[in-house]
Amino acid sequence: MCGIVGAIAQRNITPILLEGLRRLEYRGYDSAGVAVMTAARQIQRVRATGKVAELEEALRTDPATGAMGIAHTRWATHGKPAERNAHPHVSDGLAIVHNGIIENHSALRSRLSDMGYMFTSETDTEVVAHLIAAHYRQSGSVLTAFRAALKELHGAYALALVHEDEPDTLYCARMGSPLVIGVGCEEHYLASDPLALLQVTDRFRYLEEGDHAQLTCDGCSIWDARDQIVERPVQQYEHAALSMDKGEYRHYMLKEIFEQPQAIADTLTGTLGDNHVLTAILGPDAESRLADVRHIHIVACGTSFHAGLVARYWIESQVGLPCQVEVASEYRYRTVVVPDNTLLITISQSGETADTLAALRFARNEGYLATLAICNVAGSSLVREADWRLLTHAGPEIGVASTKAFTTQLVALLWLTTALLQVRGKAPEQVARNVSALRSLPGVIGEALTLEPAITRLAERFANKHHALFLGRGPHYPIAMEGALKLKEISYIHAEAYAAGELKHGPLALVDEDMPVVSVAPSDSLLEKLKSNLEEVRARGGQLITFACESIKQDGDQPDTIALPQVDEVISPVLYTIPLQLLSYHVALVKGTDVDKPRNLAKSVTVE
Template sequence: MCGIVGAVAQRDITPILLEGLRRLEYRGYDSAGVAVLTSAQQLLRVRAVGKVAELEKALQATPAVGHLGIAHTRWATHGKPAEHNAHPHLSAGLAVVHNGIIENHAPLRKKLIDLGYVFTSETDTEVVAHLLAHHYSQSQDMLGAFRATLNDIHGAYALAVIHESEPNTLYCSRMGSPLVIGEGSGERYLASDPLALLQVTDRFRYLEEGDYARISLDSCDVWDRDEQQVDRPITRYEHAAHSLDKGEYRHFMLKEIFEQPQAIRDTIAGTLGDDHVLTAILGPDAETRLVDIANIHIVACGTSYHAGLVARYWIEAQAGIPCQVEVASEYRYRTVVVPKDTLLITISQSGETADTLAALRYAKDQGYLATLAICNVAGSSLVREADWRLLTHAGPEIGVASTKAFTTQLVALLWLTTALAQARGQQEFVARNVNALRGLPAMIEQVLTLEPAITELAQRFANKHHALFLGRGTHYPIAMEGALKLKEISYIHAEAYAAGELKHGPLALVDDDMPVVSVAPSDSLLEKLKSNLEEVRARGGQLINFACETIEPTSDSSIQTISLPWVEDCISPVLYTLPLQLLSYHVALVKGTDVDKPRNLAKSVTVE
């Protein structure tokens, strides 16, 4: 969840490092730091607790100027947020930054203490610094010392290292945590996310699992885990044209909510025929093998898991294929029974989500027919390692609480459902879905005009500490997503239930101080939902309904209803997501929380 930036150039690289950290701050903001090799060939380290702005203040007091450096923004795993735990960590003329977890840090720490090394932090990263210094002291060979260190450590990591003895060289490696090398004009960079470097380049080498590299002004040498030198091709970053600032919006989250119509247009572009979907985009042999799929397993985390839950309803109803959805962190640690001809679908915004990526790797040996990644990042590990891929085109999403990444995942999953139905001759579903997907962006633009009403509604949550969200069918996972968004950014405790479960426990929580939010489209379960809501009203609950405009409004003043346009059932879950996103955003404003960077959370979860 932390962020790494590095650079080697013939100019001062500190501004590059700082801008990279600003762009990576969504990954972690407990502390930040830089280490620069000065003109005197000495390492200068500056660290600060808190956000990157605090590091900037520290650098004003202690300027760091140099042509080689590394930087880091931290989300604490080992050791509390404190300056002594902030990266980079130093040892005998070298500096290290690290994302991930070194699983065998405890025995290595003991060994190094016995050798006389003194630890100044509680982090697992400092183990790497001292271990590397120890190996270097034995050989005076940085590349050999780096290789020996990589052989000693176990876990998930991305590492970047500089040493006073090599004033124009960066060393880096990745194992289970992303790292890219940026190619500039007479200079090179590295980062844990291409977003960090888009101000200086859009050309990247994506390191593969187990790769390590030596980067200098005039060369970039990469070796694989077998210590064989390899060539990782340079590719252009497809999202480079997207703006990475807030523009006219107060927060990235609001900007990204309003970017959803275009994100969905971009996601479906080139995927739809007149009355069918173009299945060849999935990848090699997918078009002919779709008909062979007899079962589906979906594995994801967080918001992506909710998208998978919606897809289960679609896939079973339209394609007639049994579908199982699991949280990745549970799936990878249990014995999985894989029926014959099962497709594994992994969903991740970043494509680097640790549990989801580990689940994909675990699944490789479980006898699946094929694996499919649904992801927003073309060069991510998930996409590269899956058999087939289905890319969303949400563009960069900076707000920690996912918005456009979620709705584009839903759109991709509906497209996939349509492809599966098409392979089974269910043309009625196919034609309807294709038509609905084409019209979806315009319908979302219409729903976004409800923001003023939702802004006013948010005031009702000013003094609330709990909320209940209800939905049925495909809208039950949407209620779950609405509850997650509210708790993520407003810190209100929120739970979601299938509305039919009210009488099995949750009804005990309902009183005249409890907001109860319902998702009420005009579908086959509407009458059932109305009966559930009557149970809430009878107990004095504060009902807030997001309902289809075709539903006759109630005259009860205790019920507040916001009407949404009627749409086909298949795209209704996407549409009803929007007002719940806006509600959580405006409640967070009322509560005065940090909308884009909620406490204790980070954007890309690259550790367990």
Template sequence: MCGIVGAIAQRNITPILMEGLRRLEYRGYDSAGIAVLTDDGSDKHGSMLRVRAVGKVVELENALAATPAHGHLGIAHTRWATHGKPAERNAHPHISGSLAVVHNGIIENHGPLRKKLVALGYEFVSETDTEVVAHLVAHYYSETQDLLGAFRTALNELHGAYALAMIHEDQPQTLYCARMGSPLVIGEGSGEHYVASDPLALLQVTDRFRYLEEGDHARLTNTQCEIWDRDNNTAVRPVKRYEHAAFSMEKGEYRHFMLKEIFEQPQAISDTLSGILAKDHVLTAILGPDAETRLHEIENIHIVACGTSYHAGLVARYWIEEQADMPCSVEVASEYRYRTVVVPKNTLLITISQSGETADTLAALRFAKDQGYLATLAICNVAGSSLVREADWRLLTHAGPEIGVASTKAFTTQLVALLWLTTALAQVRGKDPERIASNVAALRKLPQIIEQALLLESRITTLAERFATKHHALFLGRGTHYPIAMEGALKLKEISYIHAEAYAAGELKHGPLALVDEDMPVVSVAPSDALLEKLKSNLEEVSARGGQLITFACETVDQSEDNNHEMISLPWVEDCISPILYTIPLQLLSYHVALVKGTDVDKPRNLAKSVTVE
């Protein structure tokens, strides 16, 4: 959500910083600020000039028009309030003496550090966790007069997630930065260096970047880029050219936006997880400074959503009830406010929407305001949307622009956000720490697992030919994979116009089995979980009636197949991320079936990307 831009250059860097902030506006924020070491055009550098404003970047521009900033070194920031309300005193950069710092992330131990610094005589003027960083570095610098050493010592005391950029009047040619749990890149220019939380912020000046790794910190001048790892060993981070097409509004090398967005999922998931995971737990403070207390008060969950987002909520119900031991109900938003809603004590309402403007979901949120909920939470991909603005809490999915009508990366990032929330609820309720750490580890490796699943495309391309003449299909799943089967069926019908329905596999004998014959493809998801043997029995029922079985199965599952049964292997993963993994081949299947059918993949008939009418 927050954004960082910094620069050390041979020209006035204020326009670079401001353009960077404008390019980061899509991430959502409530205040903005800039700090520049000023000069008058000569070699003599002046003092630190800081300008901050509440609201949009244009408000900061107006403030700079009244107080111009000209200099060769500076940092800038857009902030979304976590610790401290939106106010100029809480906006970044934060200053301690002659030092200024900007920060993304959460400093979990800011409380005890603040007490320590107050005892040392430091005065705090903001409510933020970031001001702790400024005073901490300033304190160690006052003792040693070694700015790099002071920066390192301070970093060793910080717990949580951070991306940092720092400047000091005593070193007017040097920019410091560090990352732990939040992304930060170094941009390479001609006799210039830049830093940013997102490469998009710097594409107006460079397309060459060094990507800092966990625990890295760096010192930059016009001509030098020194990087060290968490053990203070010199680290080499190669310069990589940014692939503009991969994350732009153009299709680039891809035939359709939908395929491009399917392949963007590893990056989208990585971006969504940025800054919200610690080593073995999740950072609940991303929801606000009182999140830990408020989350502990929650006793029930209601989830309201439409379409694909509704399927994400159905998966979350399994997670929440199993891991957080908390009742959870999920409802279609278009039905929710047209019945009598009974709200148990201390219930959190979660609304899920890709656009944040879905009419039924937004109306449900507004309806819920008078129903006695403890709080409301929006899970959304658009920071400035109505849903995000009107909810008490927000959890953003950083999927980036999604152009294809059939949602892909928005869905998987919603699942990631919901698994994070499940873990947060379990954490504050004192559930098994090993389970919580396992969830965090699984989420960290998820982008790489998704990369492996995308390698199945060539196999699925061949498989899609089977659907060329079909008019109907069944999708089967059990447990958390039943909603994934529902999502697979929805994708197929959306873009190929093949009638597809999903069932909990145990329901086959209660009616759907009558539809099964040699012309009915039956797609199932078969992870290696506690329900596998039950699912195998259900598939035998299909096979005995001549149905064409297509099974996406864990690599540990018996791979026996025949003319009527084709199996595609996926890597074994922990149960908690399995639904996200098994979504990928179903997306690819629907896409390639649509290609075979010759339909308009990105703009299927009768559908709109954002349903803004009831």
């Protein structure tokens, strides 16, 4: 993901910009650059491909010093990694940096070319630079030109702008991509992530959707999307909340469970339009080639494998493409038949999982249309080696048992399902419905987390148990598998998951009064079938624990049922993951195990 840093002060800000870029290196990038307003009131731009270290070396050769400037790390979307495509981009005395996707860049490029503007890059960002310059020719006001250009942009963006005619003013705007303003002593800063600025300030104004701002050493003016002046309060950065510290939580795992609303929101940032998804974020040429995909292969391990299984239901039911999901450790050692135009998707939290990485490397010579990595670590081997990448933004996950990494993987996979549907130009109503459902997820997950007290009480029932069954149907069968995995990982209770319809084909023999049976029962087309399966358990004295949209009414004794919010069916697998995570956590507490570091397991499996 791209990173933005900017500063205006009464000292040389180049070291601030470079340190900010270094602090954003975790996002992953392929080039970097700065644009500094010199004492001569001219913009000096220095860019380099590769790491920030290469940019620093370029600055030693061509020093750039000044009291105002902007900087950027770029992950290629429009245009391959090359210095000509690196930010900042310039036009007629101005320079800009940009995160996000400008969807209507082609039409704007054509119009600006007709006006005589020459393009030296393949990026959508250079289009924005020329567009602002064109409006400045007409108005003679940087603020007026900036506003006029913003109103023409469709898509997602965070922008920072400097202009030689206003050498003491820094401009910025956000729509769909994050941007914060740092407040110093007679200094102001901006960044796409507050972490980039913690070396100079811990006070921030958080811009909201559609905001644009004007920064000087002395002050900060912010306007909303209607050009109305607004006040965004200064907030102290809560270091503990986003650090490696557990904070108020007893374990990292619980902290990470409760971080999921924010992690999901961060993963979706900059990926959604009004009623569509922004497909260009996948990387160079992905948007045009997605329409050519005719088959999907998903390869992953453990929890990530379960995410892939859920995605198979989404992809086949909505897009109509055949989807095959395999465990990476098996995939890499068999003869694989790859139909024409098959997309390979690899999923990994760390991006260093040995089997998944080996599977990606194995696949290079198997004739795939393209490879896509879904991963939480931008600079990981998996992300670097795949053709395309879709980053989750779960942040550091310390607990061995994956929680927020899993739900953000599901979010990324639903986004990808929607992209595959969208590029085919069919079912726009389903695309819009998916986008709406994705937007609702952070709030819905927040509601589910309020169920923790009730789940804590249920966990007591596992104190003396050694076995458990988990049941689900449809896309909730993989969620049941994930619930069983979580329970066995951290409580050491033997747990297995079954498609509920398979009970009568063997597992029912295990059910008695000493066997907890956990079921996932959303209100969907399979609910009545599931009720029949639960009756089979109840008739044999099994201890039913049911997570349902509404109470399942049965004759005789009622099972223990916890009701979850009613949501769109497409996102219910994400929602129903939450109570299973909480259940496994609290059962582990009852059992007295090491929740964050369960025996025999490692966070990142980097060996075969």
